[in-house]
Amino acid sequence: MKSDLDRLMTERNIDALIIPGTEEPNPYRDYLANGIHAHATVIKKRGSEAVLIANGMELDEAAKSGLKVYNMTDFGLAELMQKYKSDQQAIGREYWRNILTQLDIKGRVAFYGVGDVMGTWKMLKRFERDYADLIEIVEDEDTSIFALARRGKDADEIAKLRDSGERSSKVMTETREWLAGHKANNNVVYKADGKPLTIGDVKHFVRLKLMEYGLEDSGGMIFAQGRDSALPHSRGEEDQPLELGKTLVFDLFPRPIGGGYYHDMTRTWSLGYATPEVEEAHRLVMYAFTQSLESLTVGQRTRELQELVCDIFEERGHPTPKTKPGGSEGYTHSLGHGIGLDVHEAPGISNYSPDDRVFEKGDVITIEPGLYYPDKGWGIRIEDSVYIDESGTAHNLTDCTYDLVIPIQNQN
Amino acid sequence: MKSDLDRLMTERNIDALIIPGTEEPNPYRDYLANGIHAHATVIKKRGSEAVLIANGMELDEAAKSGLKVYNMTDFGLAELMQKYKSDQQAIGREYWRNILTQLDIKGRVAFYGVGDVMGTWKMLKRFERDYADLIEIVEDEDTSIFALARRGKDADEIAKLRDSGERSSKVMTETREWLAGHKANNNVVYKADGKPLTIGDVKHFVRLKLMEYGLEDSGGMIFAQGRDSALPHSRGEEDQPLELGKTLVFDLFPRPIGGGYYHDMTRTWSLGYATPEVEEAHRLVMYAFTQSLESLTVGQRTRELQELVCDIFEERGHPTPKTKPGGSEGYTHSLGHGIGLDVHEAPGISNYSPDDRVFEKGDVITIEPGLYYPDKGWGIRIEDSVYIDESGTAHNLTDCTYDLVIPIQNQN
Numbered sequence: 001m002k003s004d005l006d007r008l009m010t011e012r013n014i015d016a017l018i019i020p021g022t023e024e025p026n027p028y029r030d031y032l033a034n035g036i037h038a039h040a041t042v043i044k045k046r047g048s049e050a051v052l053i054a055n056g057m058e059l060d061e062a063a064k065s066g067l068k069v070y071n072m073t074d075f076g077l078a079e080l081m082q083k084y085k086s087d088q089q090a091i092g093r094e095y096w097r098n099i100l101t102q103l104d105i106k107g108r109v110a111f112y113g114v115g116d117v118m119g120t121w122k123m124l125k126r127f128e129r130d131y132a133d134l135i136e137i138v139e140d141e142d143t144s145i146f147a148l149a150r151r152g153k154d155a156d157e158i159a160k161l162r163d164s165g166e167r168s169s170k171v172m173t174e175t176r177e178w179l180a181g182h183k184a185n186n187n188v189v190y191k192a193d194g195k196p197l198t199i200g201d202v203k204h205f206v207r208l209k210l211m212e213y214g215l216e217d218s219g220g221m222i223f224a225q226g227r228d229s230a231l232p233h234s235r236g237e238e239d240q241p242l243e244l245g246k247t248l249v250f251d252l253f254p255r256p257i258g259g260g261y262y263h264d265m266t267r268t269w270s271l272g273y274a275t276p277e278v279e280e281a282h283r284l285v286m287y288a289f290t291q292s293l294e295s296l297t298v299g300q301r302t303r304e305l306q307e308l309v310c311d312i313f314e315e316r317g318h319p320t321p322k323t324k325p326g327g328s329e330g331y332t333h334s335l336g337h338g339i340g341l342d343v344h345e346a347p348g349i350s351n352y353s354p355d356d357r358v359f360e361k362g363d364v365i366t367i368e369p370g371l372y373y374p375d376k377g378w379g380i381r382i383e384d385s386v387y388i389d390e391s392g393t394a395h396n397l398t399d400c401t402y403d404l405v406i407p408i409q410n411q412n
Numbered sequence: 413m414k415s416d417l418d419r420l421m422t423e424r425n426i427d428a429l430i431i432p433g434t435e436e437p438n439p440y441r442d443y444l445a446n447g448i449h450a451h452a453t454v455i456k457k458r459g460s461e462a463v464l465i466a467n468g469m470e471l472d473e474a475a476k477s478g479l480k481v482y483n484m485t486d487f488g489l490a491e492l493m494q495k496y497k498s499d500q501q502a503i504g505r506e507y508w509r510n511i512l513t514q515l516d517i518k519g520r521v522a523f524y525g526v527g528d529v530m531g532t533w534k535m536l537k538r539f540e541r542d543y544a545d546l547i548e549i550v551e552d553e554d555t556s557i558f559a560l561a562r563r564g565k566d567a568d569e570i571a572k573l574r575d576s577g578e579r580s581s582k583v584m585t586e587t588r589e590w591l592a593g594h595k596a597n598n599n600v601v602y603k604a605d606g607k608p609l610t611i612g613d614v615k616h617f618v619r620l621k622l623m624e625y626g627l628e629d630s631g632g633m634i635f636a637q638g639r640d641s642a643l644p645h646s647r648g649e650e651d652q653p654l655e656l657g658k659t660l661v662f663d664l665f666p667r668p669i670g671g672g673y674y675h676d677m678t679r680t681w682s683l684g685y686a687t688p689e690v691e692e693a694h695r696l697v698m699y700a701f702t703q704s705l706e707s708l709t710v711g712q713r714t715r716e717l718q719e720l721v722c723d724i725f726e727e728r729g730h731p732t733p734k735t736k737p738g739g740s741e742g743y744t745h746s747l748g749h750g751i752g753l754d755v756h757e758a759p760g761i762s763n764y765s766p767d768d769r770v771f772e773k774g775d776v777i778t779i780e781p782g783l784y785y786p787d788k789g790w791g792i793r794i795e796d797s798v799y800i801d802e803s804g805t806a807h808n809l810t811d812c813t814y815d816l817v818i819p820i821q822n823q824n
Contacts, residue, residue: 023756024436024526037632037647056740057644073738081737086715086766088554111533114436117525120532122551139534142500204623207669211619218630220449220670232469235449235670257619258632258647303498326483326490328468344435354498 001152001362002031008145009046014138015107016045017145020123021053022115025259027341028146029113033065035259040069043103053099075099093130100134110138112146143357147346151338152362158387160261161340161364165385165397167213168254168263172400175206175250176269179242184272185411189242196241199223203238206252215254219343222251222266229268230372230379232333244272244408247378249370253343262343264366265398266383272408278378281371282404288312288369289382292335298361298392303353306335309369310351318371321351329373336366339385363388364397413564413774414443420557421458426550427519428457429557432535433465434527437671439753440558441525445477447671452481455515465511487511505542512546522550524558555769559758563750564774570799572673573752573776577797577809579625580666580675584812587618587662588681591654596684597823601654608653611635615650618664627666631755634663634678641680642784642791644745656684656820659790661782665755674755676778677810678795684820690790693783694816700724700781701794704747710773710804715765718747721781722763730783733763741785748778751797775800776809 009017019028021041032042032050038058044050052069054062062069075098077091084090100106111124128137153161182189182197189197202223210217224236229249242248251266268285270278288309295308310322310331319330334350337343347357349365359365365388370381384398421429431440433453444454444462450470456462464481466474474481487510489503496502512518523536540549565573594601594609601609614635622629636648641661654660663678680697682690700721707720722734722743731742746762749755759769761777771777777800782793796810 020529022529028529038645056738057744059740060643061645061647071738078736078738081764086764088764091764111529113529114526115529115532117432117434117440117523117527117532118552118556120527120529121523121536121549124533125551137533139537140530144530207623208620211616211623216628231472233450233473235473324490325493326468326485328471332469352493352498352500352503 001154002149004149004152005044005145006047008148012138012140012145013108014046014110014140014145016043016105017110017112018043018105019113020111020115020120022113022119024114024116026114030259030341031146031150033062033067036061036065037258038062043099043105045103045105051103075102089126093126096127097131100131106134107136108138109135110140110145112144143346150340151346151360153340153364153387154362157261157340158364161263161385161387162397164215164254164256164261164263165265166399167215168252168265169399171206171209171213171215171254172250172252172265172267174209175202176267176401176406178205179269179271180406180408182408183411184244184408187244187272189244189271189408190411198238199225199236199240199242200238202242203236210254211257214257216257217252217254219253221253222249224249224379226377227374228379230374230377231328232370232372232379232381242271245270245275247274247278247380249379249381251381251383261341262339263397264339264343264368264383264385265400266368266370266381267400267402268380268382268404269406270404271406274405275378277376278380279404281378282380284313284316285369285371285380285382286402289367289384292367292369293384293386293394293396296359296367296386296388296394298359298388300359301353301355302347302349302357302359303351303355305359305367306349306351306353309335313369313371325351329375330371331369332372333370336368336383338363338365340364359388361388361390361392413566414561416561416564417456417557418459420560424550424552424557425520426458426522426552426557428455428517429522429524430455430517431525432523432527432532434525434531436526436528438526442671442753443558443562445474445479448473448477449670450474455511455517457515457517463515487514501538505538508539509543512543518546519548520550521547522552522557524556555758562752563758563772565752565776565799566774569673569752570776573675573797573799574809576627576666576668576673576675577677578811579627580664580677581811583618583621583625583627583666584662584664584677584679586621587614588679588813588818590617591681591683592818592820594820595823596656596820599656599684601656601683601820602823610650611637611648611652611654612650614654615648622666623669626669628669629664629666631665633665634661636661636791638789639786640791642786642789643740644782644784644791644793654683657682657687659686659690659792661791661793663793663795673753674751675809676751676755676795676797677812678780678782678793679812679814680792680794680816681818682816683818686817687790689788690792691816693790694792696725696728697781697783697792697794698814701779701796704779704781705796705798705806705808708771708779708798708800708806710771710800712771713765713767714759714761714769714771715763715767717771717779718761718763718765721747725781725783737763741787742783743781744784745782748780748795750775750777752776771800773800773802773804
């Protein structure tokens, strides 16, 4: 939780943290500054509330954070721009020295956020050179203090995650019902206008539904058919008509329009009928899914849950990362991940999760086993997002039938 | 243009460039790898075509780039994961040494892309320590080789930018027409259902229109009224009903759904009527806008165009950044920016643009003068996106009336 940051800063001997005011979507800033739409810099000293530095045009927006907001001119920017004109390096050097001095920032400083790679490197190398008298730049651990703080969702965050889950589930359910209203001819699904129903049509419908529920598909949903559904990161081919008896992997991970907490869920459908092979594999994925949900426990190593699923699959002859890492057949990925202001957050749930990575109260994670056989033309994945409450009980935030087959009538 | 990269790498003594395979939207990867939806790493040695490194699940998607694709396992990743288990630092250290060695990357290497700030810092510090025998990490100039290459749009890019412009213009024009179809009562605009028309309603309409034209509002449009329209970065308040006689600044900067080239345009509207003060200011902004478009010339310092606009405004008594940087009244920002795979690209057009920043053939830029008076409750901005062709002629990619007033009928 946000309130853990001071403790975490103490544990890792971090005196201050800085989130540079980059233009990119920035979950770190969203987290500390309550989702403001401003490219403000965020600075937090250990033991103090975070403060913002914004330009004159963004002061009002920045103030919505409820945090103290400084104008960039408070640190002499206007004078420096007059003094150095287009010498931006000279301006930046004095401007940042003014900030560090006026806000009394010194010691071990850690930089977080999202930004241009070259820009980050140059900025921090300059800090390393120019302010060595004041600060030392921290290399945080691989699981950063933000990853740790953001893992523990508070009541307000859970309410938002639950809300995104309810809305996402409705979109998926209504998409399923809408698909069921179509008819097929010669194994191809058709629209009322006589044209084949394509994956592009489905995605268009989903986007409209998302909008109706105040959500946006910021990451690019997966709706992939047949062989594509066996390539877990294929998004599906827009022009491809839907066909009966092929697997459709529908992975939806929207967030509220304009930003906020994500939901992440996946269903696998087969229109009209499913082949016996796919039906059996779907049952097995469902079994792995329910087994992992049932055994999910606070204090358990996340890796153990992945290994449980690997064992279930391997016993039935499917390759997994446990014995064949990097493979593209069978179960080919990790079991899940935390979810919040990012689609992918801590904790990871993989074969390579370290010993000390255990499930904790306040975790919101996805559980998403799957089986993939590109050469056989089918893939299956089932995914829900789950919250572990204060008592250690897991609550499913996703609510949508797992049924594989969507019955489709034939034309005439 | 992309074909300039080798020359630019030579000029800046860069032997290879690496775009790490981060999860964030990444215009650098989009540019070099033709917009693939994969988190692949991109590596380009000077004089060679770029290559990709993807995980097993993303190979098919990565192959759509048309570039040579390596599997991460080609560099021993599977063996390293077996060997080092959860020691990700050890895995990463050997994995990257394998890449550098097998692909024969040495000398001055520059890193680009978009990524986690702490992640970037840690990764590059490790490179600096672990591979000092092989490489030196470049600090590129503030205008990077990518900024320079991406400035010069080729015919294919211009076609895409033109297409985004046409579609965006239609969305704005149809939004204007839709607004004009509403009626007012007591200076408030109402919907057919008898409820006031809010900014949230307008944004919903715009999002639907965008979707109809295959566009998405990935950055968060501005539709701001009255005082908010004078705060150039306010997005507008969702619940606010539209009122007659108040300025509405509508800044739209969508891109094709799923990624691609942006368009950026702004209109200022006043429903029913405009106050004489706003009418006069709108005429002045239009004058500054047309004057800057007319004087735009290849070889001209971009700063000069900003100064021209500042002079126009200052002569009429409006403060500008030329004499009062950082102010929040009058003209408060820079005149424009390049546009492409990012909303903001090179060149900038500001008072602080250096002497050698001049307009070039192939530039696609926005021109967006404005006047803002928060305390008077109004703001005005006009913005088109413009392409400078091979002959140095400027072509407007935006096509939408500049008219300030949208007539609105009264109810009854």
